[in-house]
Amino acid sequence: MEILRTIGLKKYYGSGAGLVKALDGINMSIEEGEFAAVVGTSGSGKSTLLHMLGGLDYPTEGKVIVDGKDISAMKETELTIFRRRNIGFIFQNYNLVPVLNVYENVVLPLELDGEKPDREFVREVMETLGIYERQASMPNQLSGGQQQRVAIARALASKPAIILADEPTGNLDSRNSKEVMGLLKVTGEQFGQTIVMITHNEALAQLCSRVIRIEDGKIWKDGKNSAQNYGTGTQRHGFSGVREDGTAAKNMTEKRERTGVGADEQKAAENVTGRQQQNLTGKHAGEMAARNTWGGIRYEK
Ligand SMILES: Nc1ncnc2c1ncn2[C@@H]1O[C@H](COP(=O)(O)OP(=O)(O)OP(=O)(O)O)[C@@H](O)[C@H]1O
Ligand SMILES: [Mg+2]
Secondary structure: OEEEEEEEEEEEEOOHHHOEEEEEEEEEEEEOOOEEEEEOOOOOOHHHHHHHHOOOOOOOEEEEEEOOEEHHHOOHHHHHHHHHHHEEEEEOOOOOOOOOOHHHHHHHHHHHOOOOOOHHHHHHHHHHOOOHHHOOOOHHHOOHHHHHHHHHHHHHHOOOOEEEEEOOOOOOOHHHHHHHHHHHHHHHHHOOOOEEEEOOOHHHHOOOOEEEEEEOOEEEEEEEOOHHHHOOHHHHHOOOOOOOOOOOOOOHHHHHOOOOOOHHHHHHHHHHHHHHHHHHHOHHHHHHHHOOOEOOEOOOO
């Protein structure tokens, strides 16, 4: 099933002699469950493309259809809500909220949306990413790799239609890059998540199921990697926490309907709610409201 489509997508900046055609007619379609890499030289339009796909900015011309809805036609308020519910972002600089602990960061987009986190699902995600034990830690107590795993958990927790990642391993050393990339792939497969990821790293791009190359705001190559080449995350990376029999590979709809809450998560969640209410009604709430952002998480280019 197609989850994302762009039609004649253009984004121009400036005018006259200063006109920059950052995107110049992008037509692409992403199927549910795909893990697509977007590669291209610096300035080729990758980040601009991701902004358009995620509704962080409006195109100059053309359309972006996410899960059947034309987001380029949405008004700002509608778009903000749609974005929070349907799009998960992962950025190079993690963008965790420093005053919230790991668990609070993971469930923040849900809480901001007035939704109750699916605690069993959140626990499964955090366990797979190896951060469940660190749920009470603050972001500044974690390594870069761990912080990025929290950001991945946060993106997955709301079961978005699509996850968009802009150089998620850009701040990590090669060992952590491989590990984070492996986990992104494994969780993508495990939770049936569609992912579009920008990377400068050719080796990482080859681990994706598809590689889209853009140059001067146009697609100049778009090809699938053979399954043999990229394999499954479990086969290639052998991460623990992923069930070998594939029973965990349930789709998001099924996950949505799952219930059952462990006592410890219940407790953790109650604490979170109390603290978050404090945070969200205090100075922090004003700060967040002031940012015209997805889920209160500031986006910085
Ligand atoms: N807000 C803006 N105003 C004017 N020009 C912009 C703006 N944002 C991006 N551009 C220009 O659009 C082009 C594409 O930029 P973009 O950030 O998408 O590149 P990129 O492929 O992500 O590059 P990098 O690999 O360096 O991150 C560049 O020429 C850039 O200078
Ligand atoms: Mg960029």
